[in-house]
Each structure stands twice: as structure tokens, then as C-alpha cells.
Amino acid sequence: MSIAGNLDRRAVVAELLRDRGDLLVVTGLGSPSYDVMAAGDHPLNYYLWAAMGSATTVGLGLAAAQPNRPVLVLTGDGEQLMGLGALATTALRRPANLSIVVLDNGHFGETGMQPSHAGQGVELSRVAAACGFPHSQAVTDMDAIPALRARIHAREGLNFATVKIKADNPPRALPPRDGVYVKNRFRQALGFSPN
Numbered sequence: 001m002s003i004a005g006n007l008d009r010r011a012v013v014a015e016l017l018r019d020r021g022d023l024l025v026v027t028g029l030g031s032p033s034y035d036v037m038a039a040g041d042h043p044l045n046y047y048l049w050a051a052m053g054s055a056t057t058v059g060l061g062l063a064a065a066q067p068n069r070p071v072l073v074l075t076g077d078g079e080q081l082m083g084l085g086a087l088a089t090t091a092l093r094r095p096a097n098l099s100i101v102v103l104d105n106g107h108f109g110e111t112g113m114q115p116s117h118a119g120q121g122v123e124l125s126r127v128a129a130a131c132g133f134p135h136s137q138a139v140t141d142m143d144a145i146p147a148l149r150a151r152i153h154a155r156e157g158l159n160f161a162t163v164k165i166k167a168d169n170p171p172r173a174l175p176p177r178d179g180v181y182v183k184n185r186f187r188q189a190l191g192f193s194p195n
Contacts (some may be wrong), residue, residue, distance in 0.1 A: 005164020007142055009103050012163055013074065014039045015145045016101065016152070023153065024062055028055040028075025031169075032103055036074060038173035043189035047175045047182055053082030056090055056100055063095035066190070070097050070155050077104040077162070078116045080124055090158065091132035099152040099159035100128070105167040128160035136160040 013035040017025070026046045027033040032055075033047045046062070048055055059073035080087075080102045090098065102124050106116055129136040134157050139148060151159055176182050184194035 005104060005106075005140060005166060007140070007163060007165045009035055009105070009165040009168075010038055010170055011142065012103065012145055012165060015142075016072070016074070016149050018149065020044075021153065022069050024066060024069055024071045026055055026059045026062060026071070026073045027175075028073070028079035030076060030079070032074045032076050032079070033175050034170075034172045035103070037175040038170075041175060043185050045175065045182075046186050049177060049179060052079055053086070055079055056083050056086035059098055059100065060086070060090050060093060060095065063098035064093070067095070067097055068155075070099070070153050071095075072152050073098070073100040075100070075102055077102055077106065077124060081116060081122070084127065087128050087131045087133070087160075091128070094132075094134070094158050096157050097155040099161070101148070101152075102160075102162045103165050104162045105165045123162065125160060125162040133158055133160045137162075139163045 009031070017036065017039045024044050024046070025036060027036050027048055029048050029050065029052060036045055046058070048058065055073050055075040059071055063071040104124065123138060125136045125138040135151070139145065139161050148161055188194050
């Protein structure tokens with residue numbers, strides 16, 4: 001059994017990042033990074049490479065370090081499944097400025113589109129709720145995305161959303177792959193020295 005969504009991943013990400021202001025974005029590796037890049041490169045995008053399962057923990061640390069700015073972790077179901085323990089830690093810490101959005105196509109898109117656990121019935125929004133996230137939802141309709149975007153920017157509590165997207169593979173829009181460059185650019189955008 002495969003549980004698939006029907007939302008267009010690029011349209012979802014473009015809407016989430018519309019009028020982003022001071023939003024800090026951490027991407028899970030692979031397709032979420034390509035989706036964020038396709039929506040427009042930005043110095044406040046922190047693209048992760050070779051860090052499977054780490055997007056949520058990086059976002060948690062960033063939210064703690066930058067409590068006055070909204071932080072969005074945008075990742076995929078396969079990547080989030082690799083970091084389930086991070087959901088429990090994040091729920092216990094409860095940063096009010098952190099939102100985690102999982103683009104759930106029910107597949108491991110980067111390794112050949114094998115069905116993921118999410119595609120076989122594991123609902124990550126329910127896992128997040130069980131861990132203690134005060135707000136967790138599954139999004140199946142594009143009409144819900146503007147409200148989700150508003151919640152991300154409001155910084156009024158820890159948020160989690162699973163967005164059910166189509167299991168497709170749009171053309172890659174590759175962001176910078178030089179980790180030192182991405183780190184230094186991000187630090188400079190936050191007003192810190194680049195080292």
C-alpha cells in the first residue's frame with residue numbers, strides 16, 4: 001500500500017517562501033534543497049549536503065541561537081524518518097520560532113523512488129504530535145498552505161506539518177554545493193564574521 005499526495009512540491013515551496021522577510025531556512029538534503037533553490041536562492045538559505053537525518057537538529061540549534069527570527073526546516077519524509085529521535089528532542093525544547101515542514105511523497109526520492117515508511121502508512125504528523133509538538137498537521141490541499149506560511153512567520157509556537165506531495169521528480173535546481181561558502185554566506189547574512 002502506498003499513500004500518495006497530489007500537491008505540486010515546487011508550488012508548495014514557492015508559496016511557503018513567498019514574502020519570506022527574515023525567515024531562516026534549513027533544507028534537508030536532495031529534493032527539498034532543489035525546491036528551495038527553484039523558488040529563489042537566498043543568503044538565509046542553509047542547504048544541507050551529506051547530512052541525512054540532520055535537518056531538524058540543525059534547525060533546532062538555529063532556532064535556539066536566533067530566537068527572534070522564524071526558522072523553517074524544509075525536508076522530505078525519507079530524511080525525517082532518518083532523524084525521528086530529533087522530533088522528541090525538539091518537542092521537549094519547544095522553541096516558539098521553529099517550524100518543520102516535511103514534503104511527503106511517500107518515497108525515497110534520492111535513491112530510486114522506493115516506497116518509504118511514510119508511503120506505507122507511517123504518518124509523520126502523528127509521530128510529531130505523539131512526541132509533544134503543540135501544533136502538528138497533515139496538509140493535503142493547496143488552500144491550506146497560506147495559513148501554514150502565516151503560522152511559520154508568527155513565531156507563536158513549535159509547528160510541524162506533513163505536506164502530501166506528488167511522487168514526481170522535477171528537474172534539479174542545484175544550490176551551491178560548497179559547504180564553507182554556504183556557511184559563510186549564511187553567517188554574513190546574520191551579521192556575523194564569515195569564519
